[in-house]
Amino acid sequence: MNLVVDVGNTLVKYAVFENGRMLHDQNSESGLFLSQIKELFEQYPRIGNALISSVGKMDKKERDVLALFCKVHVLTNASKVPFKNSYATPQTLGVDRLALATAAFYHNPRGNTLVIDAGTCITYDLVNNVGEFVGGAISPGIRMRYKAMNQQTAGLPLLEPTEVLDFIGNSTNACMHSGVINGVSREVDGVIDQYRARFQHLTVILTGGDSHFFDKRLKNTIFANPKFLLEGLNYLLEYNKS
Numbered sequence: 518m519n520l521v522v523d524v525g526n527t528l529v530k531y532a533v534f535e536n537g538r539m540l541h542d543q544n545s546e547s548g549l550f551l552s553q554i555k556e557l558f559e560q561y562p563r564i565g566n567a568l569i570s571s572v573g574k575m576d577k578k579e580r581d582v583l584a585l586f587c588k589v590h591v592l593t594n595a596s597k598v599p600f601k602n603s604y605a606t607p608q609t610l611g612v613d614r615l616a617l618a619t620a621a622f623y624h625n626p627r628g629n630t631l632v633i634d635a636g637t638c639i640t641y642d643l644v645n646n647v648g649e650f651v652g653g654a655i656s657p658g659i660r661m662r663y664k665a666m667n668q669q670t671a672g673l674p675l676l677e678p679t680e681v682l683d684f685i686g687n688s689t690n691a692c693m694h695s696g697v698i699n700g701v702s703r704e705v706d707g708v709i710d711q712y713r714a715r716f717q718h719l720t721v722i723l724t725g726g727d728s729h730f731f732d733k734r735l736k737n738t739i740f741a742n743p744k745f746l747l748e749g750l751n752y753l754l755e756y757n758k759s
């Protein structure tokens with residue numbers, strides 16, 4: 518059994534796999550993860566290997582505690598990946614994006630795949646039909662846009678994301694929701710169109726904790742897969758075990 522841990526900039530997500538099948542998955546605020554480890558290993562004592570991917574805050578203590586229970590691998594830019602990495606600065610590429618590209622590669626090995634991950638940031642990652650990660654984009658995430666408007670103005674409140682009824686807002690709150698939610702939907706659709714114009718028969722995967730705020734608004738066809746990154750991590754754990 519494998520345990521994979523994705524430490525993002527907002528949440529820690531983890532999952533237990535056996536023979537490629539996800540048996541359990543959970544979200545946790547970063548401070549809470551440590552207290553959940555013991556319980557997890559009581560429930561799944563056959564976990565033999567764990568892979569940690571972190572672009573957020575996971576300190577050494579958490580890794581050391583995990584290492585008391587099983588063999589721990591840490592995903593780094595030097596880890597083996599099954600695709601060709603053509604990023605010009607592979608040493609600065611987020612390891613979460615390595616996992617997304619790996620999942621794209623295994624799900625669609627001979628096709629062009631764009632993965633959009635709406636988390637703290639929105640990332641776009643393209644793996645082409647010859648198994649090459651070519652890059653993508655990083656843009657501010659949904660909550661980051663709300664926070665930026667609140668923090669960098671004197672008069673705008675901090676809002677929780679919500680459904681937008683019309684793209685024309687008729688109040689401060691409605692205008693902010695339109696700017697963020699309608700704006701992100703337009704951004705994502707526009708970016709997908711750009712990739713479709715360059716890559717034939719493009720498959721688009723949408724994932725990430727904030728994707729549900731705009732997925733229904735997209736005009737492009739996408740496959741929603743909230744567990745895509747965790748699946749990529751399990752592939753990478755198998756690939757790096759030996």
Ligand SMILES: Nc1ncnc2c1ncn2[C@@H]1O[C@H](COP(=O)(O)OP(=O)(O)O)[C@@H](O)[C@H]1O
Nearest residue numbers: 525526527528544635636637638660725726727
């Ligand atoms: N328990 C939770 N605590 C905080 N945010 C949550 C929680 N459950 C879902 N979310 C949503 O998930 C988003 C984070 O998405 P995620 O893909 O986990 O980002 P990251 O990988 O950058 O940590 C948050 O912005 C929030 O809207």
Ligand SMILES: CC(C)(COP(=O)(O)O)[C@@H](O)C(=O)NCCC(=O)O
Nearest residue numbers: 525526572609610611636637638655
């Ligand atoms: C872009 C990211 C901040 C996304 O992190 P997330 O929103 O998933 O928490 C992360 O992948 C990262 O720190 N990347 C390093 C820069 C790069 O990928 O080129």
